[in-house]
Structure formats: structure tokens, C-alpha cells
Amino acid sequence: MLPYKLIYFNMRGRAELSRYILAYAQIPFKDQRVEWKDWPFVKSSFPLEQLPVLEMEGCLLNQSLAIARFLAKEAGLAGKDRLEEAQADALVDSLNDFTLCIPWREEDQKLKKEKIDKLFDCHAPKLLSFLEKHLEDRDWLVGDAVTWADLYWHVCFTTFTVLRPGFARHHQGLCTLINRVESIPQLARWIQNRPVSEF
Amino acid sequence: MLPYKLIYFNMRGRAELSRYILAYAQIPFKDQRVEWKDWPFVKSSFPLEQLPVLEMEGCLLNQSLAIARFLAKEAGLAGKDRLEEAQADALVDSLNDFTLCIPWREEDQKLKKEKIDKLFDCHAPKLLSFLEKHLEDRDWLVGDAVTWADLYWHVCFTTFTVLRPGFARHHQGLCTLINRVESIPQLARWIQNRPVSEF
Numbered sequence: 001m002l003p004y005k006l007i008y009f010n011m012r013g014r015a016e017l018s019r020y021i022l023a024y025a026q027i028p029f030k031d032q033r034v035e036w037k038d039w040p041f042v043k044s045s046f047p048l049e050q051l052p053v054l055e056m057e058g059c060l061l062n063q064s065l066a067i068a069r070f071l072a073k074e075a076g077l078a079g080k081d082r083l084e085e086a087q088a089d090a091l092v093d094s095l096n097d098f099t100l101c102i103p104w105r106e107e108d109q110k111l112k113k114e115k116i117d118k119l120f121d122c123h124a125p126k127l128l129s130f131l132e133k134h135l136e137d138r139d140w141l142v143g144d145a146v147t148w149a150d151l152y153w154h155v156c157f158t159t160f161t162v163l164r165p166g167f168a169r170h171h172q173g174l175c176t177l178i179n180r181v182e183s184i185p186q187l188a189r190w191i192q193n194r195p196v197s198e199f
Numbered sequence: 200m201l202p203y204k205l206i207y208f209n210m211r212g213r214a215e216l217s218r219y220i221l222a223y224a225q226i227p228f229k230d231q232r233v234e235w236k237d238w239p240f241v242k243s244s245f246p247l248e249q250l251p252v253l254e255m256e257g258c259l260l261n262q263s264l265a266i267a268r269f270l271a272k273e274a275g276l277a278g279k280d281r282l283e284e285a286q287a288d289a290l291v292d293s294l295n296d297f298t299l300c301i302p303w304r305e306e307d308q309k310l311k312k313e314k315i316d317k318l319f320d321c322h323a324p325k326l327l328s329f330l331e332k333h334l335e336d337r338d339w340l341v342g343d344a345v346t347w348a349d350l351y352w353h354v355c356f357t358t359f360t361v362l363r364p365g366f367a368r369h370h371q372g373l374c375t376l377i378n379r380v381e382s383i384p385q386l387a388r389w390i391q392n393r394p395v396s397e398f
């Protein structure tokens with residue numbers, strides 16, 4: 001039996017960061033994907049009726065970032081000391097705040113587009129400057145080695161690019177970082193072979 | 200000079216959890232409070248123009264929960280192993296998700312009340328059941344000792360009670376936990392002596 005079962009929907013969404021970390025560390029895991037049509041019948045068995053959930057040793061861990069941080073520590077991707085861990089946490093939360101502003105559930109398509117435009121026109125520049133300032137002229141966002149913050153930047157970049165192609169093109173350092181993450185062989189393989197979904 | 204300066208507005212808000220942790224560990228810190236009237240003139244000097252920020256050894260750490268987690272590790276409040284750390288993280292994020300649903304910025308007072316009523320009528324019961332299930336008949340939310348998750352429950356309980364007095368009164372275990380947190384002498388002193396604010 002595999003040590004970890006990661007349960008989520010059939011999309012990248014809030015589970016993809018954990019999948020990157022598991023792929024990076026070459027930890028075999030069951031990538032269980034719940035179909036939307038089944039969700040109403042199974043949701044009451046999950047904490048707070050939410051996914052993703054990580055199942056391990058008979059225990060269920062909820063909350064996407066708690067799961068990812070736990071796996072990042074296992075994978076040696078959390079930062080090399082407490083200060084680096086905190087810096088990675090802060091970068092992850094700052095990226096996450098932006099994803100939480102995306103109006104995923106807005107049903108009025110015209111209004112949805114307006115909100116997304118405003119987000120990328122007014123808020124993305126601030127986030128990108130913050131990230132670039134952190135990166136300076138170094139290879140990775142935190143310290144001198146890859147952390148889960150770099151992987152989350154790639155996850156977010158991929159999704160933000162669907163919403164606003166080229167959104168980061170004027171930020172050379174951050175684009176180079178995308179290439180650097182994609183050049184990690186285990187991640188390149190994961191990205192190439194994962195199930196295809198828009199988000 | 201004090202090792203930590205915690206910069207926030209003159210309210211409990213998103214800094215209070217870190218203040219609890221510092222008070223618990225009896226770590227002296229500068230509790231710097233920015234007045235609203237000054238904020239427009241100073242905000243550009245902070246990461247992402249947001250507070251709270253923790254200043255230490257000339258470095259600025261942003262994001263309230265990254266700050267609190269860093270301090271929780273310093274204080275021995277983060278959990279005693281990786282699994283406990285992850286469980287505390289998940290509880291903190293679940294509480295935080297609820298606070299993020301509070302319509303703080305809704306200017307229409309009637310609509311604001313409706314949204315708050317809906318939140319407490321429909322969503323709070325789910326959160327309370329989740330927390331109580333975690334607690335079972337133990338003294339603390341994670342493992343057998345106090346963690347920052349227990350402190351955050353107290354912080355959130357205090358603010359949720361302003362919005363909906365008695366919201367948790369049918370959850371005996373969670374109410375007992377509130378008393379248990381308040382009985383920690385350093386926290387009792389902090390709560391008694393802190394600046395008074397509604398939120």
C-alpha cells in the first residue's frame with residue numbers, strides 16, 4: 001500500500017502544489033480524483049466537506065497548505081532553518097492571497113472578466129514586484145536552494161497564465177525561475193505526464 | 200533593543216495571535232501600532248502594503264500566519280512532531296478561512312448583518328463540529344499540550360463572540376478550552392492589560 005493518498009478533484013487547483021512536492025521527492029502516492037457527479041454523495045466523509053485531503057497512516061489531514069507544508073518538510077523543501085521556513089511560508093501565503101481573489105464562482109461572465117482584468121491590472125504588479133524583490137539576483141526565492149515557494153510560484157504562474165497570458169513577461173527574473181523549476185527532471189516528468197485540465 | 204517589533208494597527212485583528220504567542224513565551228517585544236491617519240503615508244514601506252509585519256534582525260517578515268507560525272516554533276507552541284505541526288496548521292487555516300468569510304468591508308449595514316447572520320447560522324456549526332471532533336475529550340486541540348491552534352481558537356472566539364454572542368455555547372468542550380487558555384497566567388495577564396478594541 002502506498003504511504004500517501006492525496007484526494008482532490010480532477011484538476012490542478014488546490015492539490016497541485018502537493019503533487020509537485022511528492023513528484024519532486026519521488027514519493028509514490030495515490031493521486032485519487034473525485035468526479036463532480038460523485039462529490040455530493042461522498043463529501044460528508046471529509047473534514048469540513050472540503051478537498052484536498054491527505055490520507056496517511058489512517059489519519060486525514062485537511063487544508064491544502066497544511067498538507068503541502070507537511071510534505072515539503074518530508075521532501076526537504078521547507079527551508080533550511082526557521083527563518084527560511086518563515087520566508088517560504090510568507091511567500092506561499094502571499095501567492096495564495098492572490099489566488100483567493102480570483103472570482104472563481106462568479107457566474108456573470110462579463111462581470112467575471114471585469115474582476116479578473118482588475119485583479120491583473122491593479123494587483124498583480126504589486127505581487128510581482130514583491131516576488132522579484134525577494135528573488136533579487138539569486139537562483140531561488142528563499143536562500144540558495146529550491147523550496148516549496150518556488151514550486152508554488154510555478155503552480156500559480158501556470159494558472160495565472162490561463163487567465164492572463166504573458167502576465168509576468170516583464171519580470172525576467174521570475175520567468176527565469178519558471179524555467180529553472182521546469183528543468184528539475186522529476187518535475188518536468190510530472191508536468192508532461194499529469195492529467196490535462198484547464199485549472 | 201528588543202529582539203522583535205510587531206507592527207500592526209491599533210486593534211487585535213490579524214496580529215493578536217502573534218501577541219498571544221509572544222506573551223505566552225514571555226518574549227519582550229515592541230507592540231507598535233500604526234494609527235489609521237498615518238497609514239497612507241507609511242504603507243509603501245511595507246511588503247505588499249500590508250500589516251502585520253514582524254521586524255527582527257533587520258529583516259521584515261510579512262503575512263500574519265507566517266509570523267505566528269515562526270513565533271510558535273520559537274515558543275514551543277507549534278506541535279511536538281511533524282504530524283502535530285501539520286494538524287495545528289490545518290486547524291489554524293480552518294479557523295482562518297472562517298474569519299476570511301466575515302464581510303468586514305461591506306458598507307451596506309443591513310446587508311452586512313445578513314451576511315454575518317448567514318455565516319453564523321450556516322457555516323459556524325460545521326466549523327464547531329470539526330473543532331469539537333478534533334478535541335474529543337482531550338485537554339488541547341493537538342496532542343497533549345497547548346499549541347498555537349488553541350491560542351488561535353481563543354483569539355477567534357473573542358472576535359466571533361462580538362459578532363454573535365454565545366455562538367459556541369452548545370459546544371461544552373470548546374468552551375472549557377477557552378477557560379483553559381485563559382487560565383494560563385501569562386495569557387490572563389496579556390488579556391487583562393492589552394489595549395481595548397472592538398476587533
Ligand SMILES: [Mg+2]
Nearest residue numbers: 063064065292
Ligand atoms: Mg485553505
Ligand SMILES: [Mg+2]
Nearest residue numbers: 093262263264
Ligand atoms: Mg494572510
